[in-house]
Amino acid sequence: QVQLQESGPGLVKPSQTLSLTCTISGGSISSGQYYWTWIRQHPENGLEWIGYISYSGNTYYNPSLRSRVTISGDTSETQFSLEISSVTAADTAVYFCGRGATIRTRELDHWGQGTLVTVSS
Amino acid sequence: DIQMTQFPSSLSASVGDTVTITCRASQSIGNYLNWYQQKRGKAPKLLIYGASTLQSGVPSGFSGSGSGTYFTLTISNLQPEDFATYYCQESYRNPPWTFGQGTKVEMK
Numbered sequence: 001q002v003q004l005q006e007s008g009p010g011l012v013k014p015s016q017t018l019s020l021t022c023t024i025s026g027g028s029i030s031s032g033q034y035y036w037t038w039i040r041q042h043p044e045n046g047l048e049w050i051g052y053i054s055y056s057g058n059t060y061y062n063p064s065l066r067s068r069v070t071i072s073g074d075t076s077e078t079q080f081s082l083e084i085s086s087v088t089a090a091d092t093a094v095y096f097c098g099r100g101a102t103i104r105t106r107e108l109d110h111w112g113q114g115t116l117v118t119v120s121s
Numbered sequence: 122d123i124q125m126t127q128f129p130s131s132l133s134a135s136v137g138d139t140v141t142i143t144c145r146a147s148q149s150i151g152n153y154l155n156w157y158q159q160k161r162g163k164a165p166k167l168l169i170y171g172a173s174t175l176q177s178g179v180p181s182g183f184s185g186s187g188s189g190t191y192f193t194l195t196i197s198n199l200q201p202e203d204f205a206t207y208y209c210q211e212s213y214r215n216p217p218w219t220f221g222q223g224t225k226v227e228m229k
Contacts, residue, residue: 046208046220046221046222046223047165047208047210047220047223048220049210049216049217049218049219049220051216051217052216060215060216062216062217063122063217064217096164096165100212101170104170104171104174105152105153105154105155105170105171105172105212106153106212106218107155107167107170107171107176107210107212108155108157108165108167108210109167109170109176111164111165111166112164113163113164114163114164
């Protein structure tokens with residue numbers, strides 16, 4: 001059974017880079033055809049899809065964040081990472097990693113527990 | 122981007138009730154519609170994919186229907202553990218695959 005776990009600093013200063021890692025247990029980036037995805041949730045708000053790295057290494061980012069976002073995979077293939085540069089208070093959110101199926105309807109069938117990142121000086 | 126509009130934004134119900142949540146897409150998305158349940162402080166959990174297919178392990182009291190631009194999630198015989206926030210998400214063609222604003226199901 002696949003499990004996902006986010007990790008990284010809970011506090012980032014404005015204008016700096018937010019960096020998070022998602023560790024995959026019970027699977028790897030290239031095992032099966034999946035989109036390894038980042039999603040965030042602003043306080044009291046809904047869910048925002050950030051982007052993914054696919055099983056083949058392709059990436060896709062939300063156009064609203066594209067200029068500041070990078071998603072990459074680790075050579076071990078059991079971790080993938082999110083970087084958001086030049087952060088502001090608007091990037092304060094709970095960040096989730098998830099696994100999206102490329103077959104069926106690309107649903108997110110596994111999620112990490114989420115990690116709160118606060119942008120503040 | 123495709124816009125997803127969910128309504129109502131919140132509703133009050135009692136254990137044993139049947140409730141229906143609606144999600145409209147700004148353009149036709151076929152059956153590329155997924156439903157998630159989120160409890161406070163937890164990650165969302167997949168309930169239904171493909172508009173109407175129940176994810177493995179999800180109780181049969183949950184059902185989804187619709188296609189094109191109009192979709193519904195119905196919860197029959199509401200149980201105490203079903204009080205939560207529900208989100209729809211489109212996953213049609215190219216990303217970003219947007220979520221609805223959520224519907225909070227509260228106890229009356």
